[in-house]
Structure formats: structure tokens, C-alpha cells
Amino acid sequence: MPARKNDPAKVTLPSDREILITRTFDAPRRFIFEALSKCEHVKHWWGPRGFVITDCQLDFRPGGKWRYVVRKPDGAEEAFRGEIREIVPNERVVQTFEYEPMPGFVSVETLTLVEQNGKTIYTVRSLFNSVEERDGMLQSGMEGGMNETLDRLEEYLPELQGAAVH
Amino acid sequence: MELAKPFAMSQPSISKHLKVLEHAGLIAQGREAQWRPRRLVAEPLKDVSEWLEQYRQNWESSFERLDQYLDKLQRKEKKNARKKK
Numbered sequence: 001m002p003a004r005k006n007d008p009a010k011v012t013l014p015s016d017r018e019i020l021i022t023r024t025f026d027a028p029r030r031f032i033f034e035a036l037s038k039c040e041h042v043k044h045w046w047g048p049r050g051f052v053i054t055d056c057q058l059d060f061r062p063g064g065k066w067r068y069v070v071r072k073p074d075g076a077e078e079a080f081r082g083e084i085r086e087i088v089p090n091e092r093v094v095q096t097f098e099y100e101p102m103p104g105f106v107s108v109e110t111l112t113l114v115e116q117n118g119k120t121i122y123t124v125r126s127l128f129n130s131v132e133e134r135d136g137m138l139q140s141g142m143e144g145g146m147n148e149t150l151d152r153l154e155e156y157l158p159e160l161q162g163a164a165v166h
Numbered sequence: 167m168e169l170a171k172p173f174a175m176s177q178p179s180i181s182k183h184l185k186v187l188e189h190a191g192l193i194a195q196g197r198e199a200q201w202r203p204r205r206l207v208a209e210p211l212k213d214v215s216e217w218l219e220q221y222r223q224n225w226e227s228s229f230e231r232l233d234q235y236l237d238k239l240q241r242k243e244k245k246n247a248r249k250k251k
Binding site (some may be wrong): 006008009010011013015017021023025026028032034035041044045046047048049124135137138139 | 183217218222225226229231234
């Protein structure tokens with residue numbers, strides 16, 4: 001693993017209905033724009049740890065739809081979908097985001113890329129219909145994360161048990 | 167009264183703020199003779215900070231993969247540029 005170059009992502013809550021994520025990447029912004037505008041790239045990085053994209057559809061133009069099916073660490077599949085609303089190449093993408101197990105809870109994501117000295121500041125501002133929907137999203141992440149942690153624990157247990165026997 | 171002292175705010179405005187915090191379950195009101203001492207209920211704040219941290223970690227794991235993928239894209243472009251020369 002190469003040494004860590006970039007500060008980890010920051011998450012803030014600028015208002016009752018928003019979540020703001022900021023992260024700096026060590027690449028000009030056109031590469032990031034490329035990486036998020038085509039399925040052949042998206043498949044390599046999108047989603048929490050342990051999630052694998054098994055089907056990717058992305059019609060990257062204003063009014064185009066996207067849908068990513070992921071396989072979770074427990075083997076179950078679920079999907080995320082939305083619609084692209086606005087594209088300013090290399091600068092800005094506005095799209096809707098919906099987690100299919102919770103249909104109707106649609107948030108609007110505004111993604112912005114700002115380049116400085118060859119690095120890019122990537123921000124995503126998610127706007128939810130209500131404070132309850134936003135908090136629901138934060139909580140669902142918690143559950144997913146807890147499951148991931150428990151899965152890893154489960155994998156590690158036989159090793160621990162093996163060590164105890166010796 | 168005591169809670170209002172450090173703030174440049176009237177007693178009624180402070181009471182309003184306290185009511186909001188109480189309604190949100192972030193402070194609790196006690197009763198001691200003529201006093202109404204409030205105490206902080208920090209548990210919900212801890213929940214929020216845990217949700218935020220988990221949400222952040224989910225994104226961060228995507229971003230770490232994107233870091234590596236961007237390296238690859240950039241290397242590929244350099245290689246192609248050399249080929250053209």
C-alpha cells in the first residue's frame with residue numbers, strides 16, 4: 001500500500017436537510033470527472049468497503065438515468081438509482097439519489113470539482129426532503145457499517161480460535 | 167437565571183432556547199426548591215457523531231479506491247502520450 005497522501009473525507013451538516021462531504025484528490029479534476037461519468041470506471045471504486053457493483057447502468061447526460069446494483073458483504077444484492085439533472089463537464093454534476101429498499105426517499109446531490117495546483121477538491125452536497133429523511137440516511141449507513149464490522153469479526157473468529165488451541 | 171448570565175440575551179430568549187433543547191431531548195430539567203437545574207443529556211449527541219463517522223467511513227473507503235484508480239488513469243494517459251511521440 002502506498003503511503004497515504006490525502007486527508008480523509010470530512011462530513012458536515014450545513015443545515016437541517018443537508019449533508020456535505022469534502023475530500024481532496026491528488027489528480028487534476030478531469031480524471032475524477034472521467035472516473036464518475038462511465039460505468040467502466042465507476043465499477044472500480046464506488047460503494048462502501050466490501051460492496052461489489054454487479055450491474056452498472058449510467059446514461060450520463062441531463063435527464064439520463066443511473067442504477068447501480070451492489071452485492072453486499074453478506075451476499076445480498078440491492079440497488080441505488082437516480083437521474084442526472086445537470087452536467088458541467090469537469091466541474092459540476094447534479095443528480096438525484098434513491099436507495100431502492102427505501103423507495104420515494106429521493107435526495108438531490110450536487111457534486112463540485114475545484115482544481116488547485118493539480119489537486120482537486122471534491123464536494124458532494126446532498127439535499128433531503130426533510131430532516132427525518134436525512135437522519136434516516138445517516139442511520140442506515142451506521143447499520144451497514146456495523147454489519148461490515150460484524151462480518152469482519154466473524155471472519156477473524158476462526159483465526160482467534162485457532163490461536164487459542166495452539 | 168444562572169444559565170442566562172454568560173449570554174448577551176434576555177431571560178425569555180434563553181428560556182426559549184432551553185425549551186428547544188429540552189424538546190430535542192438534549193437537556194433535562196430537575197427540581198430543587200426554587201431552582202430548576204438543567205443537565206446535559208449527551209447520549210443523542212453521541213449517536214449523531216457515531217452516525218456521521220460511519221457515514222464518513224463508508225465514503226472514505228470509496229475515495230481510497232478512487233485514489234488508486236486515479237493513479238492508474240493518470241499513468242495510462244502518460245503512457246499513451248509517450249507512445250504518440
